[in-house]
Amino acid sequence: MLMGSCLQCGSVTLMLLVTVITVDARTLAASDTGAASDIAAASDTEAASDTGAAGDTEAASDTRATSDTAAASDTGAASDTEQLPTNNYQYLDGHQVWRVEEEEGNTTILQQLHVAGVLDVLDHSGPSRTIRVPPESLSEVNYNLQNAGVHYLVLIHDLATYLRDHEVIKLRRGNIGQTCTSSSCPAPLTDAYMTFEQIEWYLRHLATHPRVEVTSIGKSVEGRNIWLVHIMPATTCRGGRSAAVMPRHHQRQKHYRAAKARSIWLEAGLHAREWISVSVALQLIHNMVRECSVGRAVHVYVVPMANPDGYVYTWTHQRMWRKNRRRNHGSNCDGVDLNRNWDFQFGVGASSSPCSEIYQGPSSFSEPETQSLRDAMHQVNSVSKLMLVLALHSYGQLLLYPFGHTTEPAPHTPAMRRLGNIFAQHAKVGSGTVYDVMNSATGLYFSSGSTDDWAKGVLNTKFVYTLELRNKVTFLLNADQIFPTGQEVWDGLRAMIEALTPEKLSE
CATH class of the missing domain: 3.30.70.340 (Metallocarboxypeptidase-like)
Incomplete structure (x- = not known):
């Protein structure tokens, strides 16, 4: 079974068809661990609880994860790699x-x-x-x-020739027998891009963690699961001390309990070719579970792979594929741009041509992927008010806030800009990478029907962003860019969460 992958530049790549195995929801998250359940029931339980989601002691570490740690066998990834050919450039000859x-x-x-x-x-x-x-x-x-x-x-x-000469795919075997405990969990690969099969392997074992639920919120066009990872607030952190019983004063305790009804939403992989967004989302999940003090006041919901069919297609056929895999009737061109398919200002800055990379689809929410995301976001927002929505894309090193269909300011624009600057300041500290904070429509092109505009315009979420990751040249990043990109985003996101949850208690 193929257990992982890596994208690196500088070597010649041959031809391979990667076999992808879809894991059933019941296999991925066994009920006897309590790791997967209906999203509404889980959120209702969490919102009603006065003590939080986990009673076990979280052994949170301040030590940063490294690519060596992620690759070690005790995290579920074997140290050896096998270099294999690929055929995902076959449609790019002459481009x-x-x-x-x-x-x-x-x-x-x-x-x-x-x-x-x-x-x-x-x-x-x-x-x-x-x-x-x-x-x-x-x-x-x-x-x-x-x-x-x-x-x-x-x-x-000739793009096909270029990619054959510069991309190297490495598939990494993994130890599929490992499970999570309250103090440790397998880490996603940070030195290799992961196949869809490898992602499901990781989520299957992540689902055994006591603070994590992994749920399928729907199926893609081709029937693959769209997984939602729910990281519940922690009541205890390092040393077994309970945040719920150690407030600085009574008012802080009230704030903490109120904060448990709030949540943040992270989405990645909506555009299939943007592999780095998926890898970063998996790193954010790992860090959020490990450093429990950061998210102890909020529920965190992450969709690490919103477009599984398209992602698989970028491995097996067309590396530059962006859309989903909808067969468009009456056209020789397949796919809908899922980031133009949301029902808010639908059609602005999008295309009605199925052959366009920004094809909006026959109607808003015509696609099962966006329907599943919409329904899950509505459900989360109904039981645990969404205070932050962050959609991960690439590339350009930009933190964009709504709206995309107009340069007229959206509600809470000054606040979004201030919080965005907090992200940019902290993301820059470790790596020096500069993320520009700007309106989606300013200096770019108009667009609508996107996750961020819908979250702002329909859900009325106060803080909404699209994050364009590294770099400013290409999204075909070397695998050695996975860890530093994920780390700078984690630094920025952690600062945003702390700014939004001033009631977070010190350890």
Whole structure:
């Protein structure tokens, strides 16, 4: 059984078809551990409890996880790797990558061509754009850019050849017999990108942790599970001291109990090719479980893989695939952009063409993936008020706040900007990586039907963001970028949570 993967640059890659095995929900989260249950029942129980979710002592460590730790056999990942070929470049022969120069007016023409489905805008790092142009569109895109007076540079003449020469996929075997305890749990790989099979392996064992529930909130177009990880507030941390019985004063205790009815929502993998978003989400889960004091005042809900079909397809067929795997009737082009399918200002900055990378779908919430996410977010918000929604994407190193369909300020814009700056300041401390905090529509292109706009416009969540991860050049990151990217996001997210939960008690 294939247990993991790695993406690295600098070596030649051959051809492989990765077999993906889907794990049934009952297998993933056995009922005898209490690890998987209905989301509404679990949230109701937690919201009603006065003592919190876990009675066991959490052995939280301040020591940072390292890639060596994540790769060690006692975390569920064997130390040996096997380099195998892949065939996920087969549809990219003749595709080119162009860098469009930063000139006034280039955003408008690129947006028009993007909507028409003749090119793919890859980055979100500012007016200068990196685009992918398929061979059948080379003449058309060249003509339109020249006609608009927009200059460009060809960076890659054949994307398939480039990827074969620069990407190396490593599959890592793992120890599937390990389970979690109150003090330890297998860590996700931080030196290798993980296949869908490996992700389900990790979640299966994570579900045995006493503070974790793993639930399938629905099925994808092709029938794969969409997993939701619920990390419950901890009542005890290092040394067995209970937060519930050690308030600084009575008022703090009241605040803590009130805070248990609040939650944060993290989403990753909505765009299939953005592998780093999935790896970062898994690191955030691991850190949240390990460092229990950070999340002791809130429920944390994480969907680490929101588009499983598309993710599998990026491994088996098309590395640059972005959408889900919907078969669009009457078209030779498959897939719907799940980040244009939400029912808020549906259709603005999106495309009605199935061949476009930003195809919105035949109607809002036409896709089972977005339906499942919507229903789960509504359910969580009804029993545990969502105070923060963070959608992980790549790339561009941007923390974007709503709205995307207009430059008019959304409710709580000053507060979102202030909290965003807290994230950026703390994310920069360890690595020096700069994340710019800005409105989604400012300096970029208009878009709607996205998770963040829907959370702000429909759920009225106060703090909502889309985080574009490393880097400013490509989302085909070396595997050695997984750990530092996850660590800087954890530093920033931890600071955001602490800023939002001033009643968090000291140990």
